[in-house]
Amino acid sequence: MKNKRGIEFSFGWLFALVVGAAIIFLAIYAAVKFIGSEQNVQETEAAKQLDIILTPIETGYEEAKAVDSIEFPAVTRIYSNCSSEGNFGEQSIRISTLFGQKWQEQGLPITSYNKYIFSPDVMQAKNIYVLSKQFKMPFKVANMLFIWSDKYCFIGMPAEIEKEVTDLNLKNINVTSNPDTCDAGSKKVCNVLNYDLPGCDIFVNPNAKSVVKSGKIVYYEGGLIYGAIFSEPEVYECQVKRLMKRTSELALLYKDKSGLIATKSDGCSSNLQGDLTGLASAGGQITSSIELRTINFIAESLSSSHEQMTDCKLWGD
């Protein structure tokens, strides 16, 4: 006798429904995974492209170099990471783009051992601005890349910084002596000797060669002032350590070169070898940017000894 109130499902139908649902679920899952991995590939490729683009921006013979802007196809987040582990430490960048209203997952990190990027941990913009400067101690050690996207207002900064910003026409940086002329929303970078204002975000002390940012104090030499301003104190300290490790290796390389030249020229330049060893040792052991001043003293002493040489110079001026 048939039960007229129930719905009859044959085993075949039930089986088809279960298997069909499983196949549809698997297909959707696979499609979502494919899209995710494709986006990850794109983000990783974009990070590599950025890494490649940054190479020709680095300085050559010139002291400093700036590019108008690097424009991304969409609003992009750039994650910069620094590690001081290993012989030279490493720099890595990751990218994430805005797709519709949603931020994509970060791509894989693109690592380089010979780039030194001073930037905020995370930058979110369609356009970024890059300044490249040589780092010398006293010979050229590396190119430093300063990257920013936010607006900055430099108030009462040292004359050479004002001149450089104006001459290189650095975008999104306003140099002024009057805080009222700063653009709304810009980060105020104040020279504490002239303007110790409560509204300042970053304080620069040119006498102590120090920068206070996010309540932390870091120390600089030369062009590193931009790094101290643009990057987070932790990133800055890490990059300083990496730069010093390279200084140390280069000092040893110049010491070896001095040895080679000395054998060909009756000891020419051999008087520099002691200072070079001292510089290599101090650079390799740095733990904080506060030690930069001591290392700079050794570098200055080395530079003055080097300048007195007329023949067989080890590096250029």
Next chain:
Amino acid sequence: MDKGQTKIQEMAFVLIAIIIFFAMVALVYFSIRLSSLREDVTIQREQDAKETARKLADIPEFSWADCSNCIDMDKVIMLKERIGERGTYKNFWDLDYLAIERIYPNRTTGECTSSNYPDCTTLVLINNTNNYGSPVSAFVALCGFDAAYSGIKCELGKIYASARAIE
């Protein structure tokens, strides 16, 4: 075998066929995607090698500071020793092959070592593989201290760089 069992068997075969079909589609897709990905990576690494070759003469470990696009051979021969002995600069540049060749004036052919330098032609700094393809090259000036002149002498040379291959 009754009718129900036959139907289940048929369905199982259809299912297996569907799974094999999807697996084959996925296999074709992945092989095409993987080859295109390999191509993209190769292109990007080549681009990177090109940019590195262009900038190599400006890298502090190579540069002769008194002129642009000049390489300090005295420094580079010492760098070669450091790479060989201490491995400090291993993987520092993302390259499989990096060499410098003296083009003019002609010297005794042979690879430069600290014992025969400067009477040599080529100086190979990185050679991670025998299959490095055709490297990117750029003309440079090779400068160094010359004891005979008691001063600096620059000669014509070329640098070769090849991107790291995909393993």
